[in-house]
Amino acid sequence: MDLGGGFGRRIGSQDVVRQGVAIAKEFPGVPVKMLWTREEDQAHGLYRPIAMARMAAGVDAQGKLAGLHIRVSGQSINAFANPAAIKEGKDRRQLQGLWDTLEGDAQIGYTHANLRTEYAMRNTHLPVGPWRGVNTNQNGIFMECFMDEVAKLANRDPLEFRREIMGERPKHLGVLNAVAEKAGWGKPLPKGVFRGIAQFMGYGSYSAAVAEVSVSGKGEVKVHRMVFALDCGNYVNPDQVAAQIEGSVAYGMTTLLSEISVDAGRVVETNFHNFQVMKIKEMPKVEVILPVTGDFWGGVGEPTICVVVPAILNAIHAATGKPVRSLPLSKQGLTLV
Numbered sequence: 513m514d515l516g517g518g519f520g521r522r523i524g525s526q527d528v529v530r531q532g533v534a535i536a537k538e539f540p541g542v543p544v545k546m547l548w549t550r551e552e553d554q555a556h557g558l559y560r561p562i563a564m565a566r567m568a569a570g571v572d573a574q575g576k577l578a579g580l581h582i583r584v585s586g587q588s589i590n591a592f593a594n595p596a597a598i599k600e601g602k603d604r605r606q607l608q609g610l611w612d613t614l615e616g617d618a619q620i621g622y623t624h625a626n627l628r629t630e631y632a633m634r635n636t637h638l639p640v641g642p643w644r645g646v647n648t649n650q651n652g653i654f655m656e657c658f659m660d661e662v663a664k665l666a667n668r669d670p671l672e673f674r675r676e677i678m679g680e681r682p683k684h685l686g687v688l689n690a691v692a693e694k695a696g697w698g699k700p701l702p703k704g705v706f707r708g709i710a711q712f713m714g715y716g717s718y719s720a721a722v723a724e725v726s727v728s729g730k731g732e733v734k735v736h737r738m739v740f741a742l743d744c745g746n747y748v749n750p751d752q753v754a755a756q757i758e759g760s761v762a763y764g765m766t767t768l769l770s771e772i773s774v775d776a777g778r779v780v781e782t783n784f785h786n787f788q789v790m791k792i793k794e795m796p797k798v799e800v801i802l803p804v805t806g807d808f809w810g811g812v813g814e815p816t817i818c819v820v821v822p823a824i825l826n827a828i829h830a831a832t833g834k835p836v837r838s839l840p841l842s843k844q845g846l847t848l849v
Contacts, residue, residue, distance in 0.1 A: 558641030708826030764820030
């Protein structure tokens with residue numbers, strides 16, 4: 513099966529299947545079971561694409577967004593797994609959520625007069641593949657952390673700053689308003705706790721999140737609470753939707769902790785001793801609200817992961833006064849507790 517709990521590992525080029533078939537052919541008529549060790553699997557995986565962005569914005573005298581310049585560079589999943597999808601050297605899927613269009617399953621959430629989006633494909637020898645949320649993962653971080661930076665430089669509330677430029681995106685605005693109300697945006701928090709907000713669209717659904725975070729003097733980051741709003745149009749089982757969102761939190765927060773690095777052409781992190789994953793005690797309280805518009809069927813498993821990390825990073829920015837522009841958190845002298 514291509515999918516079903518593989519979270520991207522079972523899609524596209526199937527190296528494990530080819531190896532299993534090659535071994536089985538050496539033993540005709542005998543059932544063969546091939547297993548990789550965790551070290552083999554982690555050192556020969558399909559990794560989430562490395563990417564970076566350079567962004568610039570113009571703000572008018574009233575503190576409103578006047579223009580936005582986005583330049584994204586990174587690895588292309590399609591260049592490795594589906595080269596036929598590359599047209600004129602471009603992979604449109606790499607810009608999920610950044611296209612200024614009312615069509616497609618990942619529209620940009622903001623409208624303004626001036627937008628320029630640029631993209632440079634930069635592939636390496638490491639194979640890359642989907643990682644539950646694919647390219648919306650990094651694009652959501654780029655966009656939503658940058659929007660918070662612009663709002664703060666304009667001395668504007670991050671929520672109100674976003675609301676002003678979402679007039680032509682009613683569903684984006686709907687989940688943003690819903691999550692802000694549910695989270696109590698603007699209401700007092702316990703001393704030392706700060707909020708961050710983010711919204712994004714992916715896989716035909718609209719999602720927004722608010723994170724409540726504290727940062728100790730030692731750089732210990734504690735995520736106390738996360739609130740989500742997801743408009744997927746219609747849904748059948750709300751408990752299943754909530755479970756998918758909770759899983760997105762675990763996935764997203766793990767990206768705050770670890771990275772895959774390469775030395776002399778080989779992957780360094782091969783097991784949990786040097787690749788940290790989030791622990792149960794680090795899981796925040798997760799609350800979910802599902803505003804139903806009922807006029808479409810959108811995704812659930814992938815959309816919300818792209819707002820988990822920017823909401824947390826924006827809360828860290830509010831707590832420390834310093835934006836987080838590179839992950840994992842250890843690069844900023846921070847750790848998750």
